[in-house]
Each structure stands twice: as structure tokens, then as C-alpha cells.
Amino acid sequence: MHELSIAVSIVEIAEKEAARRCVCVRAVHLRLGPLAGVVKEALLSAYELASQNTSLAGTSLLVEDMPIVVHCPHCDQRRTLTSFEFRCPECDTPTPEVVQGRELEVFALELGDAA
Amino acid sequence: MTPRLVEVRQNVLKHNDEVARALRERFHASGVFVISLVSSPGSGKTTFLERTLTLLQPAYRVAALVGDLATENDARRLARSRAPVRQIVTGTLCHLEAAMVENALEGWSPGELDFLFIENVGNLVCPSSYDLGEDLRLILVSVTEGEDKPLKYPTIFNTSDVTIVSKMDLAEAAEFDWQALESNIQAVRPGMRVLRVSAKTGQGMDEWLEWLTALRSSAARLPGQ
Numbered sequence: 001m002h003e004l005s006i007a008v009s010i011v012e013i014a015e016k017e018a019a020r021r022c023v024c025v026r027a028v029h030l031r032l033g034p035l036a037g038v039v040k041e042a043l044l045s046a047y048e049l050a051s052q053n054t055s056l057a058g059t060s061l062l063v064e065d066m067p068i069v070v071h072c073p074h075c076d077q078r079r080t081l082t083s084f085e086f087r088c089p090e091c092d093t094p095t096p097e098v099v100q101g102r103e104l105e106v107f108a109l110e111l112g113d114a115a
Numbered sequence: 116m117t118p119r120l121v122e123v124r125q126n127v128l129k130h131n132d133e134v135a136r137a138l139r140e141r142f143h144a145s146g147v148f149v150i151s152l153v154s155s156p157g158s159g160k161t162t163f164l165e166r167t168l169t170l171l172q173p174a175y176r177v178a179a180l181v182g183d184l185a186t187e188n189d190a191r192r193l194a195r196s197r198a199p200v201r202q203i204v205t206g207t208l209c210h211l212e213a214a215m216v217e218n219a220l221e222g223w224s225p226g227e228l229d230f231l232f233i234e235n236v237g238n239l240v241c242p243s244s245y246d247l248g249e250d251l252r253l254i255l256v257s258v259t260e261g262e263d264k265p266l267k268y269p270t271i272f273n274t275s276d277v278t279i280v281s282k283m284d285l286a287e288a289a290e291f292d293w294q295a296l297e298s299n300i301q302a303v304r305p306g307m308r309v310l311r312v313s314a315k316t317g318q319g320m321d322e323w324l325e326w327l328t329a330l331r332s333s334a335a336r337l338p339g340q
Binding site: 002005006009010013014017021023026027029030034035036037038039084085086087094095096098102104105106107108109110111 | 118119120121122123124125126127128130208209210240241242243244266269270271273274301302303304305306
């Protein structure tokens with residue numbers, strides 16, 4: 001269970017950005033890949049806990065699930081996977097090269113009423 | 116009304132990644148090859164590492180850092196190999212982070228080493244997110260664990276570089292299905308090298324050490340590696 005320390009980092013990043021831009025935050029948008037090693041449900045409850053008694057208390061964490069995208073060496077194309085089976089969905093070639101799917105990124109802040 | 120958004124685009128683990136990058140540069144500059152070990156609890160990391168440390172000496176200068184939640188037992192066991200060993204007691208933390216490795220190295224000169232091993236906490240989930248500055252992430256899976264481990268924990272297998280199948284001396288008793296494990300590993304991490312060992316009988320240890328030392332030699336020849 002490392003989601004709490006990750007949630008604390010998310011709150012820190014968002015607080016710092018909000019203060020720097022003098023904005024009031026309603027929600028934090030996060031991009032999460034299946035290969036980030038983070039469980040979304042655990043992260044959401046951890047976020048509630050981590051944001052308590054901070055300027056982000058009461059804000060929500062909106063998680064955008066990023067699919068795994070690989071490069072198929074045979075088709076020379078990017079392919080989106082729907083499972084953890086690393087094979088090209090078109091030609092069945094093994095696809096070790098991961099292009100996307102490790103994201104754990106505070107993508108944006110959604111603004112509320114001006115601070 | 117469409118919500119107003121301001122873009123931030125910041126990696127949540129940026130701090131860890133920066134510390135890891137600095138560590139990696141330091142390791143490369145000093146010529147030490149760094150291997151981290153991950154596995155579930157009880158799959159034989161410590162026994163495998165003790166044997167590896169013992170066999171690499173005296174031809175190579177080796178050391179180990181070992182992460183454990185609460186005890187120093189693993190460090191005591193590894194110290195029997197006569198290699199320098201330091202324990203990182205993580206308390207309630209379920210994984211190692213780059214800064215913990217950096218702190219544990221204080222007073223050690225990586226330039227005096229050929230190999231540094233970092234044994235992570237026994238856990239197949241959390242360690243996958245944290246870069247430790249290693250050259251190689253080794254995942255250990257024992258023959259008693261079930262051949263579907265890679266499918267249950269695809270992230271840690273996908274982010275690892277080599278699999279060591281341990282406790283091969285128990286393979287028959289455990290009715291271990293080598294083909295099934297190999298195909299599950301290749302499904303989640305195509306092209307992964309898989310080696311089979313028994314640290315107890317010594318089976319496969321020569322092949323593992325030959326592979327490892329050859330990898331270190333080729334890494335040293337690559338510019339910028």
C-alpha cells in the first residue's frame with residue numbers, strides 16, 4: 001500500500017501549483033497508466049485522507065485511465081492493448097516496446113471560484 | 116458550463132526519479148553494476164543473494180543493501196557471505212525509494228565495487244513504481260508459487276529485466292510446469308531472459324553468474340551507459 005504516499009505527493013504538487021497561479025481548485029486531474037503500479041480505488045480513498053486539513057480539502061481527484069500503447073515492430077505502428085498480453089492485436093507479434101502506460105501524472109487543475 | 120482547466124503535467128514521482136537519475140549517473144561514473152531484486156515474501160531472495168555474493172568473491176568486489184520492514188535478520192544472513200552488507204529498515208513502508216538507497220550508501224565509495232545488489236522489500240506491487248537507479252531489475256519467482264504469477268502481477272514483471280526461477284530443487288515435488296511459467300512471462304514481457312536456479316544445490320548458479328558478469332562487461336563498453 002503505497003497509494004497514501006502517492007496521494008500526499010499529488011496534494012503537494014497541486015497545492016504548490018495552485019498557490020503559484022493564485023487559483024482556487026475544484027478538482028485535480030490525474031493521468032494513470034496500468035503500468036504505474038498504482039491501484040485507482042486505493043488512491044481515491046487515500047486522496048480524501050491526504051487532502052484533509054489542506055487547502056484541497058473537499059476537492060476531488062479525477063483519474064483518467066490511460067491505455068497501454070506499444071510499438072509493433074512488424075506493422076511499424078503504434079497499437080493500443082486491451083489487456084496485459086503484450087502482442088500486436090493486428091498481427092500477433094510480441095511487442096516489448098511500451099510507448100504509453102506508465103503515466104502517473106498530475107495533468108491539470110480544474111478551477112473553482114476565483115480565490 | 117465547461118470546467119476551466121489549467122495544465123500542470125507533472126510526474127507525481129518526479130522527486131524519486133530525479134534522485135534515481137543522479138544515483139545512476141554516479142554508479143556509471145564509478146563503474147559499479149547495480150542489480151535490484153524484487154519478489155514476493157518467501158521466494159528465496161536472501162538465500163539466492165547470499166549464494167551469489169559468496170560465488171562472486173573474491174574475483175569481484177561486491178556489496179549489498181537489503182530492505183526489510185522490521186528486522187535485521189536478512190542482513191545478518193547475508194553477512195555470512197563476508198560481503199559488506201547494510202540494512203535499510205523501512206518501518207511500515209512496503210518498498211524502497213531512491214532516497215533511501217542514497218542515504219544507505221553514505222560513507223561507501225561505489226568506485227570500490229564491481230557489483231552492488233539492492234534487495235527490495237518482499238512485495239510484487241509497490242516496488243514497481245520506484246526507480247532506484249539500478250542497471251538491472253531482477254525478479255525472483257519460486258517454483259512453489261504458481262505459474263500464473265506473471266499474469267497476476269503484470270506490472271512488476273513488465274518493468275523487470277530478468278526473471279530468476281528459484282527453488283528448482285523443489286520443482287518436481289511442487290509439480291512445477293516450466294512451459295506454463297515461461298509462456299506467462301513472455302506474454303507480459305516479451306523477450307525477457309529467464310534463468311532457473313537452486314541456490315540450495317547450486318543448480319543453474321554458474322549460468323546465472325556467467326550471464327551477469329558478461330552483461331556487466333558489455334555494459335562497461337557502451338559509451339554513456
